[in-house]
Amino acid sequence: MERHCVQTMTKTEGPARPAAGVSVKVPLLDLKAQYAQIRDEVRPIIDEVCESQMCVMGPHVKALEEEIARYCGVKHAIGLSSGTDAILLALMALEIGPGDEVITTPFTFFATAGCVARVGAKPVFVDILPDCYNIDPSRIEAAITPRTKAIIPVDLFGQLADMTTIMEIARRRKIAVIEDSAQSIGAKHRGKAAGQHACMTTFSFYPSKNLGCFGDGGMLVTDIDALAERCRILRVHGSEPKYYHKYIGGNFRLDAIQAAVLRVKLKHLDSWSEGRRKNAANYDRLLDGLNLTRPVIYPHNESIYNQYTIRIPNGRRDAVQKRIGELGVGSEIYYPLPLHLQECFAYLGHKPGDFPVSEQAAREVLSIPIYPELTGEQMQAVANTLSQALT
Numbered sequence: 412m413e414r415h416c417v418q419t420m421t422k423t424e425g426p427a428r429p430a431a432g433v434s435v436k437v438p439l440l441d442l443k444a445q446y447a448q449i450r451d452e453v454r455p456i457i458d459e460v461c462e463s464q465m466c467v468m469g470p471h472v473k474a475l476e477e478e479i480a481r482y483c484g485v486k487h488a489i490g491l492s493s494g495t496d497a498i499l500l501a502l503m504a505l506e507i508g509p510g511d512e513v514i515t516t517p518f519t520f521f522a523t524a525g526c527v528a529r530v531g532a533k534p535v536f537v538d539i540l541p542d543c544y545n546i547d548p549s550r551i552e553a554a555i556t557p558r559t560k561a562i563i564p565v566d567l568f569g570q571l572a573d574m575t576t577i578m579e580i581a582r583r584r585k586i587a588v589i590e591d592s593a594q595s596i597g598a599k600h601r602g603k604a605a606g607q608h609a610c611m612t613t614f615s616f617y618p619s620k621n622l623g624c625f626g627d628g629g630m631l632v633t634d635i636d637a638l639a640e641r642c643r644i645l646r647v648h649g650s651e652p653k654y655y656h657k658y659i660g661g662n663f664r665l666d667a668i669q670a671a672v673l674r675v676k677l678k679h680l681d682s683w684s685e686g687r688r689k690n691a692a693n694y695d696r697l698l699d700g701l702n703l704t705r706p707v708i709y710p711h712n713e714s715i716y717n718q719y720t721i722r723i724p725n726g727r728r729d730a731v732q733k734r735i736g737e738l739g740v741g742s743e744i745y746y747p748l749p750l751h752l753q754e755c756f757a758y759l760g761h762k763p764g765d766f767p768v769s770e771q772a773a774r775e776v777l778s779i780p781i782y783p784e785l786t787g788e789q790m791q792a793v794a795n796t797l798s799q800a801l802t
């Protein structure tokens with residue numbers, strides 16, 4: 412495979428391409444490259460947590476919460492065990508449960524709708540826009556019933572959903588909005604960052620997100636005092652004071668080591684996201700003219716490019732993914748099966764064809780390496796292999 416890669420790389424190279432005989436491996440994500448940059452900052456702070464043996468919550472969690480609140484331009488930030496738990500907690504704080512409906516997109520990571528089902532409510536899917544993959548706001552009103560308690564728009568791949576239109580609908584119909592911004596911390600819609608639009612916004616610090624910790628972590632941000640207070644109590648089994656349980660909560664706490672790592676990484680987040688945007692602009696040039704669709708970022712949005720997701724039409728996506736993989740380029744399909752067709756949601760009674768835009772996206776999307784440490788040579792190699800795989 413190595414040899415094959417060398418041959419194919421050299422065959423298509425023009426004068427500006429990498430030198431003959433250079434094989435360029437490009438993983439989908441290279442977290443070791445990121446760690447190498449921050450090792451000297453991270454090690455002492457981890458040592459400090461180890462020495463303190465304050466492993467759960469504590470001063471780093473509190474400081475991180477303040478820093479994230481400032482970063483997002485919101486009043487409250489609550490450190491949590493994962494992005495999934497942040498969505499779950501938001502639903503619990505709104506007392507959403509059996510008999511309630513929650514509108515969301517079928518083209519997202521499982522957790523978005525999984526949490527709705529876990530609190531006993533019914534996920535009600537609304538199809539997406541074909542260009543940006545986010546929920547289509549023009550279809551939301553038709554899905555609202557007297558049982559609708561919340562909408563969960565997802566900010567997919569680093570671009571915010573149309574929060575202006577969604578919030579207008581939600582205000583008029585008196586429905587709460589929980590924004591699943593697991594992939595989009597720092598992204599903007601009409602000049603306002605994730606966190607400033609919905610009643611509650613949730614983030615994930617899973618390692619593959621733009622701001623990732625060394626394990627699992629998450630955050631919920633809100634401007635609403637009463638909801639913040641309730642979330643803080645629910646995070647520790649609903650107890651306030653300790654051992655007196657006001658609500659039935661859970662263990663949704665964030666570890667001190669994760670918070671310490673995140674405080675170091677937060678300082679780099681904007682430059683990393685800027686690096687991804689530069690890489691995206693470079694791909695936009697390199698992939699121009701190939702038989703694929705490049706990501707669409709609306710002019711009023713600023714993406715953080717958690718993914719650079721292309722579309723490969725005509726049933727060729729899987730073959731192209733296999734071929735570029737053989738040539739040394741990593742990629743991933745986010746997401747291969749829309750949620751309404753997942754086995755666990757069979758009880759909702761959906762069938763293929765119910766959400767055709769999502770279903771077509773699931774057949775055509777392919778996310779390629781976009782991490783900030785990518786070199787120009789690597790990006791050229793990705794473009795070359797795609798060009799080859801498509802001919």
Ligand SMILES: *Cc1c(COP(=O)(O)O)cnc(C)c1O
Pocket residue numbers: 493494495496519520522523565591593594614615616617627628629
């Ligand atoms: C990553 C992700 C989550 C879940 O976050 P975890 O921290 O892995 O629990 C939820 N929703 C979306 C859209 C995600 O990408």
